[in-house]
Every structure is written in C-alpha cells, then in structure tokens.
Amino acid sequence: MEARMPENILIAVAWPYANAEIHVGNLTGSHLPGDIAARYHRLKGNNVLMITGTDAHGTPVTLAADKAGKSVEEVYRFYHEGFIDLFQKIGITYDLYTTTHSENHFKVSQTIFLALLKNGFLFKKTEPQWFSPGLNRFLPDRYIEGTCYICSADGARSDQCDACGNVLDPAKLVNPKSKIEGDASSPELRDTEHYFIDLSKLEPDVIKYLKDRADYMRDTVLGESLRKIEAEGLRPRAITRDLDWGIPVPVGEAGWETKKLYVWFEAVIGYLSAPIEWGQVSGQKEAWREWWINPEAKQFNFIGKDNIFFHTSLWPAELMGVGSAFMEIFAGEEVPLILPYDVPANQFMNLEGKKISGSRNWAVWGRDVLTRYDPDAVRYYLTVNMPEAKDSDWDWAEFVTRNNNELVATWGNLANRVLAFCYKNWDGRVPDVDSLRPADLELLAAIENGFHTVGAELEAVRLRSALGETMKLATLVNQYLDVNAPWSAIKTDKAEAGKTIYTALKAIDSLKVMFAPFLPFTCERLHGFFGYETPLFGEQYTETVKDSLGEHLVLRYRVGQIANLSPQWKPSELKPGTKLNQPGPLFKKLEENVAEEERARLGK
RNA sequence: GCCGAGGUAGCUCAGUGGUAGAGCAGGGGACUCAUAAGCCCUUGGUCGGGAGUCCAAAUCUCCCCCUCGGCACCA
Secondary structure (H helix, E strand, O other), X not given: OOOOOOOEEEEEEOOOEOOOOOEHHXXXXXXHHHHHHHHHHHHOOOEEEEEEEEEOOOHHHHHHHHHHOXXXXXXXXXXXXXXXXXXHHHOOOOOEEEEOOOHHHHHHHHHHHHHHHHOOOEEEEEEEEEEEOXXXXXXXXXXXXXXXXXXXXXXXXXXXXXXXXXXXXXXXXXXXXXXXXXXXXXXXXXXXXXEEEOHHHHHHHHHHHHHHOOOXXXXXXXXXXXXXXXXXXXXXXXXXXXOOOOOEOOOOOOOOOOXXXXXXXXXXXXXXXXXXXXXXXXXXXXXXXXXXXXXXXXXXXXXXXXXXXXXXXXXXXXXXXXXXXXXXXXXXXXXXXXXXXXXXOEOOEEEOOEOOEOXXXXXXXXXXXXXXXXXHHHHHHHHHOOOOOOOEEEOHHHHHHHXXXXXXXXXXXXXXXXXXXXXXXXXXXXXXXXXXXXXXXXXXXXXXXXXXXHHHHHHOOOHHHHHHHHHHHHHHHHHHHHHHOHHHHHHHOHHXXXXXXXXXXXXXXXXXXXXXXXXXXXXHHHHHHOOOOOOOOOEEXXXXXXXXXXXXXXEEEEOHHHOOOOOOOOOOOOOOOOEOOOOOOOOOOOOOOHHHHHHHHOOO
16 A cells, blocks of 8 residues: 555544443544554554543532532542443544643643633623522522412423423523422522623634534534524523532632533643643654644544534634633643544434433443453444434344344354364465466456455545445455355365455455454454564553542553554455464354343343 | 434444445455454345426425434533
8 A cells, every 4th residue: 555644543432431330332433433543553554543531520420429428529439440340341442531620621621711711712790500509509400490470380401391392591490499409498599600601702603613524524423513593593601610529610700619620621622731631741842733723634533413503613612712721821832632533423322212311320321241252252242233314213123133143144154164274274375376367366356345345434534334345355255265165175175265265364454454443352452363573552551640639540552562564454464374373263252142131131 | 492413334434516435244265474353255225204396406496304412601
C-alpha cells in the first residue's frame, strides 16, 4: 500500500455517570464503537488518542450517596473503579480513562468558563428553582412532580405535563412533591441566581457547524440537532447549579461558594482536559495539541442518542464561543481550538423487547455477563446488533444463534479447520509453494480488496457493515476451500493441496487483521498461532494519579513493543515454511438452553 | 400536543429513482479438513395504507394509520 501521513484521531467517548453500573446498552452505545474505531486507526498507523472518564459530579451522585449513607466521593470511586475493571475485561482500550474529579479538569473547565465570560457569551439571571426544606438543597425539575393545573393529571413535571403536553408555569403546579425517597417535605420555589450561556447568540455558528458536516453526519443525529434547531431555535441555558459537590464557579463574588458548574457544561470539557492530563502523565505535556490545535486532526464523539443535544449544540457552542480565548488564558497564545469532526451517536439497545432499566434489573450488566461469556462473543453480538440507525434489541436466543452460526461456524471454524489441517499434515509449518494458480491469486486479490472496502466502512463509522463485509470474506474462503478440497487433493497430489492451504492460511492471516478491531482477544490468539513474535495491540494497565484533590485511578494503554512496527492494516505477507504454533478453537459453542437460563435472571 | 426516528420475506435487519436483498429459521443435495462446523440448490414479500410526480418509486411529494424515543436546567 502507498505511503501516507499518519492522521491524528481523537476518539472521545461520552462520560459514564457515577451512579450505576455499565450495561450492554452503554457498551454498544459508545464505548465499544469507540474502541473499534480506535483499534482500526491504530492498526492503520494513525496517531490515536482515545479518552474519557467517569462523570463524578451532579445531583444524582449526591442523592445516591445520601441514600447509601456514604460520602459522594465513596460512591463515585466505587463506580469509577468498577468501570475500569470492566473496560479491561472487555478490552476498551482507553489511552486515558480518568475522571472529572481532578485538579486538571477543574482548571480546564474553569478556564473555558472564564473564556466564555471574556467573550461575552455568559450572563447572570435570577430565576425561581425548587428547594427541598427536608434535604436543605435545591432540586432539579426532574425530581419534582405534582398535579397538572390544566388537565388535572398526576405525575406532571413542574415545567411540562406529559399527559396533556402543555408547557407549565412551575409556580402554578398543584401539590408539588419531591420524588426523592424519604423526602416528605413540600418543595418550594426560591429565587436563585445563575450563569447562563447565550446559545441563541451562538445559534448561527452552531447551524453552520452542523451544515458543514451534514453530508456525512448520521441522519438521526442531524434530525435531533440541525433540523430541530432550525425549527425551534436555541435558548440560553443555565450552566451553574446550587450544589456542594462539583466544580466551583470561578468568580470571586459572595454567594457563589455554594454554586457549581452544571455537569454537562463541564463533562464535555473533559474531551479537552483528558488529553491534557494524558500528556501530563505520559511526560509529553504539549502533545495534546496534536488533537486540539492541529486543524488536520479529526475528533469523533462516540455517544448515545440521549446525549445528542449536548454534543451537537452545547459543546460546539462552548468551543466556538471560546474561540482563541481558552489558549490565551491557559497558555498565553491566541490560537483557536478545533471543532469535533463527527458525532456518530447510536440509538438505544433494548433487552428482550423492553427498555433497559437498571433499577428493575432489566439489564445485562457488563461485568456480570463477562463472568459467563468470553469478551469477543459479547463484542461480536454487540457489534452485529449495534443500534447505528435505530433502536436494536438484545435477544438471548439470537445471542446464542449468532455466536454459534456466525462467529463459531463461519469464522472460528474456518481458522481452526485450516490451521489444524496444515499443522497435522505439514509438520507444523506453512506449506512450501513454488507458484500459485489463478484461483489462488483471485482469492487473495478479493481479500486484499477487503482492506479497502472494510477500511472505508470503518472510517465512515459504519461498523455493522464493516463486520458484515469481513464475515462475507470469511465465507469466500470457505467456498474456496470447498471447491479446492485439499483433504481430497492431499491423497494424490500433496503439492496441489499445499497451494490451497497456503492460500487459505494467507487469507486467514489477513482476515485476522480485519477482524481484530472487533474481536481483539481471539485475533491476538490467532496471531500467536501464526507464530508472530509481536502482538497486534498494546496492553492496558492502571495507575494512580495524585493531585491537590487527592488521588484517582486511571486506566491507560501502552503500545509497547509494537510502537516501531509499520502499520499492520495490510494484506498478509506470510512466508512458506513459517513455523506455526499448536492451534485450537478460538470460540466456544453455546448450549441452546443458555437463552432460557439468562432470561430467567432478568427482572430479579 | 410538538419534534425526531421507524413500519421491507416467519424472525432480525440492509437497501434513497432503473428488473425486490442478506443472515437466521424451513425444504433438498453432494462432501468430510474442521467446534456434526463448512459448501451448493431451494420455499417465502402486492417493500404500513391511499393519492400524486416521473419513461421508471421501497426510494421523491401530499394525506392517513401504527410503533418507539425526546420534549433540553434530567443525566
């Protein structure tokens, strides 16, 4: 393949919230597609930085801590460490998985706030907000419900009634109640002053930002952003809250000590602060600029559809409002930050036809499912069923059949049958061949072409399609084997059988690379069967970072011994005579009763 | 109510102007290297309904029906 300049690719994933475990819907929604993209670009030789971390702040964490009788820090650390354990077990290779509760993130977030203030995009405004006398704290609207004063339906939110659809005046809500368990006090409206970001002023910029990307952004994403904004406009939005837990608002005025930056205003800033922290812990303090100042860099935000607004409106608005002022305050140079290239948001994954619900245990939890199934089996099903265009469904019976009929039968069996046949009949070595036949060259050409077609799908973040293309190529090799039947040929002409096996091995060696972003664990094993001495991927590890807020665990990724290899996203160059290692099955076939057993676990 | 996304073979879904597709499930066959896997052939659809534009529509326009999601100070 032609030489090319490496691209700088930032893979930024939505920040998991520290009040619940991660389930398969969260994985397929953002972490897994991000990891597949990151691994592909690494194989391609691009400079990849994949980051995110735990969103530690916000009211729900505070309330979860109250309920558990623990400190907010304990609660956030509990989930944070669990997330890191899961990402190692399922191979989500963050270069840095950190947290919003770090000195660095505080500083970067506050700098963004100050830059927006400097540029005139923030204003203060006093509004009534619900206050719980029982909890002695302000509560977000979602925690208040009452009776609608228009249609008399119960369960109306304070600003809108779902029953009649009317927008409500919170002050008129009848019999307002706190939805917090154990809070029997009657919430009341109290005036409170907050900072707002003037999104209406930034609306033309946001529209232009989205229109510039409209030819490749997903239709579902544009529908929830561009078309919605054109229809409804953007309104100013409060970016501070009355809360003890969170990032202090960097204004030295009295009365602001009890207020914090709104979680989504600051969580998205993590896409900037995490690369900065990554540079610090890697001893390359300025390296983050390669993904944030370099206008050629491409940033991807992998998120679920629930976050589309924050990533297609609020975050670009923050960045455009900041302009060069962030760097001016942060580093003393007036250069602008770049804007995200694409926001490939996924829809939701349901479970057995119903919406996933953590509180009702209608969920397949990431760490739990990995105690019974291999990570690549889970990754495979989550990828073929990824909700790229619309909501999808995790169905246990389908999990079993896709595992058995596709992963095991088409791909795993292909690798195993060819390697085992070769190992047994050619003394553990790749057969020697003098020349190849037209059919052999034809197969290898088709496989080689896959690096272009599958690569194009991966670059466009059409992951289901990319995996489907790869699986089709595996079928092509199965067909080739059937036509050439080396198990028959070997009885009369071992050289001919050797050509078939050599060709098939080379094809499998190539397919291994194409499958690797999706199935990294088994492809790494297969890589080992072929006798390679360096791995396909680097390794994950954790370390503890200390700062003025204390310390936090981070997950990292070390490229290690493959750092100096040339890009691996290219056709196999397998040499005749290469010594193989003892092969074995890559995947496990699942029993038919698995679906029944798993369904019995749900909802309990 | 408003906004958005969907409604294509029994099931899960791909397909945005040019003779209806894939995988699974069902039926038949040849083979045996392989986790009884793989391969070949095959049954099956008036592309939610109606009207329109066009030489030509699953694909564009309009109306209607149904499902799901959101309704932004909730993450």
